[in-house]
Amino acid sequence: MTTEVKPQPVIEVVGLEKAYHIYDAPHDRLKQIFLGWKRNYYRDFLALKDVNFEVLKGQSVGVIGRNGAGKSTLLQLLTGTLTPTKGSVKINGKVAAVLELGSGFNPEFSGRENIYLYASLFELKKSCIEERFQKIVDFSELGDFIDQPVKAYSSGMQARLAFSVIAHVDADILIIDEALSVGDAFFAQKCMRFLRQFQERGTILFVSHDLAAVTAFCDHAIWLEGGVVRDAGTAKDVCEKYFAQLYMQHTGAEGAAPVAEVAVEDEEFEEVIEEEPEGEIIEQRIVMQDDETIYNGAQEIESFGFNPQSSTFGTGGAEILNVSFTNAKGRQLTVCEGGADVVVKVTAKATHDVDLPIIGFIIKDRLGQPLIGGNTYHSYKESPIRVRAGKRVDAAFHFKLPILAVGDYSIVAAIANGTLHEHVQLHWMHDAVLFKVVATSIDGVIVGAPLDKIILTSKD
Template sequence: MYYNMKEIVISVRNLTKTYSLYSNTSDRLKEVLFPWRIRHTLFYALNDVSFDLYDGEHLGIIGVNGSGKSTLLQTLSGVLAPTSGSIVCNGTTAALLELGAGLNPELTGRENIAFMMEINGTQKESVDRVVREVIFFADIGQFIDQPVKWYSSGMFVRLAFAMNITVDPDILIIDEALSVGDVFFQQKCIRRMREYREKGTIIFVSHDIATVGNLCTRTLWLEGGRVREYGFSKEVCAHYLASLHEGVGRQYEAIPAAKGREANESAFARSGSSKIAGDNRLKMLRLNPEGRFDNHDRFGTMEGKILDAVLEDQYGRPYSVLNGGENCQLKIYFSLPRLEERFLVGFIVKDRLGQFVLGTNTYDEYGYFNVTEAGVYGVVFNFDMPNLLSGEYTVTLSLARGDCLNFEQLCWVHDALEFSVRRHNDRGVMFYTKMRDVALLS
């Protein structure tokens, strides 16, 4: 049996938080007067949540609105008391929760900083230094000496984040507050959080799945107050994104075939492609209908299936290592069980953190495709690979019915292909663009 020898930073066991819901105000009073008659229903904001977070790990919490993310953070930070269960935190905690939480609106920004120093027991000889660091990081100018109640939402976040990150807590809890800041301040916060990861533990809630995967080693996916999945960020984030695509698919509405055919033909006529027939039909291929991705991590209705794929050079030789800038042909083979008037095939290239780097689909490039009978078909994407950052990349494949805004996912295959990029002139940037010219200004 494997035992994790690292120290547990946070241990949560069977955490439950309930609220009593009443149909009207009078029922609440009646229940106080006649307690033997129950007039409320219980709402489980959190239901039997358990997990351990170890030293050196950082936790991302994801889920749709109302899944219990903010409630969990409020219980972890001590703002809310759980109905049942236990929470053990080994270390000091600082929390940036809902906008303006922890700030006294009647005090100035400078006075709020001093008040926080006093609460945290900061030594007097360190107060002036910490105050200067907070003011410098917040960068709100003369408003630091104005009452906080006059601050904009962006100023609230700047001051609150600067106060929490500067006191160097053992555990830093952040709840989506950074979304209201401007892009420059968001990047500034991300840089500081990367630095902080070396000395503390981050618990981060966000709807930005790429940022969660980038900052956090572990991810907790909440659904309806329960733990849907807990594990390594890349896998959990991929499964969560898959569930969102499934939700979109269930909202798909069929479009009349006659209208689809008319729009289909006009879209391809505008493309001017000699490789596409006038009626946009694909040529059936003679391939084995049994797919190599049947045991892959995938989802969809499976009314159509992605069978095979390969990333090749222009001479048909498979790629495994690229330098960037090469001409690539991504061939995707798929089966459809019946006539399909409107469908699309696409791909997404992801880095090792699961961030979407590039991708496209047949609808964006040409419009709709049609097939007139059941069979196996193929699509080729011909493109020049960008000069990507050195590292490992995967290719995720998709087959869907409809268009990019209104579709039903037939087959989505996670990480179907893998390739590496090895650049000799790597400068640590995600993309390298060759300059047309570099000159001195006169």
């Protein structure tokens, strides 16, 4: 009989608190120095309050939260640049961190000199730095700028230099704080490739406001709010709850339930909206966009029905009654060619008058990454259909399904009132329909392109 060995924690945080002294006036600092034995001339601001968590070896953990939630303070405590007011931090392994841009650099030194300075902070000997120096420079792609003072570097160049060093210091734990957001897309992709490789052998703590990146990159997440841990768990679940709260606070509504963040993008769809679909049609408009038929290899799909118990949020005013995912003839999908016509149909009922309805959907992978989606806004913004209280509305999205990789997928459906950029979310339903791709013709990518033509030519 074998006993499963639980991975050991590499980061253990127990009862962690950090207080900052806040002085109402500059002269209060002087009073505190000379008269502090009588009373305190400051008030404490708790940036972190009783924070407890552990990170296991091999995990990738995202830290999310609004500005001022305590994320940067937490990372500085983990890296030892701040001392906790209360509690403890235990690190089992070598930590390399990219925190605030420029931290660890001397702006008067050249990039070359700062490589030696920065790498020495991670206990690398000079001989080891010299051995890896050219690899660091090549990774940074700074070229001749490596001999220019860092004060002349852009924020993106500083990010390149910092990340290039930590990528070559043999760390056990990487802590990344939004540094990749300032780099160009090509370098960001290079960094993500490195982080993906590092995930196979190390532990990562990743701070970002990009919920899609956290969901895709991390397996766990910690949500900080007001210096306390609001929630912790799988990255998908935590990001869904965080987004729901952000949205409801932004719109001034209460009673949010979990859902994930997505920006619904318009694709080329045939869209049909009907009121009272089972009775007399009050109004119907069809927007057609011609396209050639595309044929690709078959993918085997196992589709499940509507899940009315899925997590939702919204202000009310409309309710999603049903979501279906079928072929063009309305039959449940089983085997579907890449590029075949499919239909996502969303049925909702207005409980109040909805003057500018927007209905949309998103197909996500198992990690919650948005893959494809669409909504009714652009096709109907010039002549929207008003939905009266008590009436029902259908939105049928006809599109060509791309080739999906083997795995689990879900369909999110939503109905809002307003414009694309200024609207009130009436009802957002996560995981309204689940389906599984059990066989496919692609490998190595998330989504395959349904191809019109492939031309292979051999020439002298």
